[in-house]
Amino acid sequence: MKVTLAQVNVHVGNFEANLSKFREAIHTAKQEGSELIIFPELAICGYPPRDFLDYKHFVQECIDAVLSLSADCVGVTAIVGCPTFNPNAEGKSLHNSAYVLSNGKVQTVIHKTLLPTYDIFDEYRYFEPNQQFHCVNINGKKVALTICEDLWNVDEHKLYVHSPMEFLSKEQPELIINIAASPFDYLQAPIRKEVLKWNVKKYGIPLLYVNHVGAQTELLFDGGSLYINSDGVICEELAYFEEHLQTFSIDEANVIEQNNNQRIALIHDALVLGIKDYFKKSGFTKAVLGLSGGIDSAIVAALAAKALGPKNVLAVLLPSQYSSDHSISDAVELANNLGIDYQELPIKTIFHSFESSLKEMFSQHKEDLTEENMQARIRGVLLMAISNKFGNILLNTSNKSEAAVGYGTLYGDMCGGLAVIGDVYKTQVYELANYINRDSVVIPINTITKAPSAELRPDQKDSDSLPDYAILDEVLYQYIELAKSKNELVELGYNENLVERITGLVNRNEYKRYQTPPILRVSPKAFGMGRRMPIVAKY
Secondary structure (H helix, E strand, O other): OEEEEEEOOOOOOOHHHHHHHHHHHHHHHHHOOOOEEEOOOOOOOOOOOHHHHHOHHHHHHHHHHHHHHHOOOOOOEEEEEEEEEOOOOOOOOEEEEEEEEEOOEEEEEEEOOOOOOOOOOOHHHOEOOOOOOOOEEEOOEEEEEEEOOOOOEOOOOEOOOOOHHHHHHHHOOOEEEEEOOOEOOOOHHHHHHHHHHHHHHHHOOOEEEEOOEEEEOOEEEEEOOEEEOOOOOEEEEOOEOOOEEEEEEOOOOOOOOOOOOOHHHHHHHHHHHHHHHHHHHHOOOOEEEEOOOOHHHHHHHHHHHHHHOHHHEEEEEOOOOOOOHHHHHHHHHHHHHHOOEEEEOOOHHHHHHHHHHHOOOOOOOOOOHHHHHHHHHHHHHHHHHHHHHHOOEEEEOOOHHHHHHOOOOOOOOOOOOEEOOOOOOHHHHHHHHHHHOOOOOOOOHHHHHOOOOOOOOOOOOHHHOOOOHHHHHHHHHHHHHOOOOHHHHHHOOOOHHHHHHHHHHHHHOHHHHOOOOOEOOOOOOOOEOOEOOOOOOOO
16 A cells, blocks of 8 residues: 655644645645555644634534545545544533545544543543544555554553454554644654554554644644554654655565654754744734843754854843843853844943932842842833834743742743743753754854853852753753652752752742743643642642
């Protein structure tokens, strides 16, 4: 059988654009002599549609779109993911389904059985699980059609025991087809491949796997669609972070596996795609950011220039009386290296005006964090004014280490429409800098080597109030990504007082993270929709 894997970048709710993309893919598949084209899970509406699914008219538009698409499926069969109404009175009102289209009509509909409810997933909120199992006939082949199943339980890193294949394998299918919406994180791709291989070897049946690609706000989909033969060997692997239409014969496929093992390269490409799609799908083209001369803003500027083009990025230098000369010169050097425009707006006069206004009220109090936060908020006001005036989206430049411990100012340096590196630890930020500089110096060397500082008071360094980032990030990873308790962290050899301090900072600053922009997710446990903690709690 000749098949086409359609790894497409769709836009949630944009039926017209999505249908146009599907029709073009089907037309190409026909020209290439394909008998079957496969699209991802819920491709017709985009993933995740979230509470759009509560609107019956939205679901009906999805179904109408599939019915419209079926008319194009003459001479080729298509599989496409779409929500459907559950006709039974009991249970949820919807199914997460896969439509099989051929001869100009819907041939059959298969529903999803295993509905994930961990981390960023909440499918049981909307869908009723499938209770009936049967293979489908596609061009004379008996096919086990599954929907993002036979993967893994991310929380436990164990395979589901009662997967649909436990039932479907009894019908002795010749092929497994798995349509998926599997978001990226930097641990995901190798685990995903090994689990899919494990399933193939278990059942002795070849597998076609098609995943989404593209960003839906904070969720990033990496693609990496696969064909694995019955020996568990990957014979086709589609590009990562790119739309890809691949036609091949499953009987003659060559062994082609992408070299995608470098974690920092994956993170870089994921963030570039995240920025690009957030702007494109929101209808914006230009970005603005504050460029401090530090490494965080330098990385965000470089990623934005890559994603949007240098002419669509404006850097604003906002020096205060505490800013060092090298902060300005490093920022200017970076802007020149990237070819982006920059403006300098000193905030010293504005800050003194604020001090003057508050002088009488603050007269009985010493200077403290209040004055530091005022500087950050002045910068936030100026950047948001530029955003409003020129229609540029403000990119937030805070990293995950800072967000974790509350090392940021609400309505100041935490402003923005998108948090680009909010899921990237500080130590990973340095790795990104070295990766970006792999061929030539883009990020100034001084930006990488100098001690990090917010420069909100004389001679300030991050190390004045935070542990060394190498240690801080280790503890944060164990506590956030791996959910280790304080006692477990101490047993691992970390200082008890240090653990108490760091975990206390994480827990106390939940209220700040509730007010941050959407964060591009690259880790197994990002702040935002995948980590739901109470604000008012004591633990």
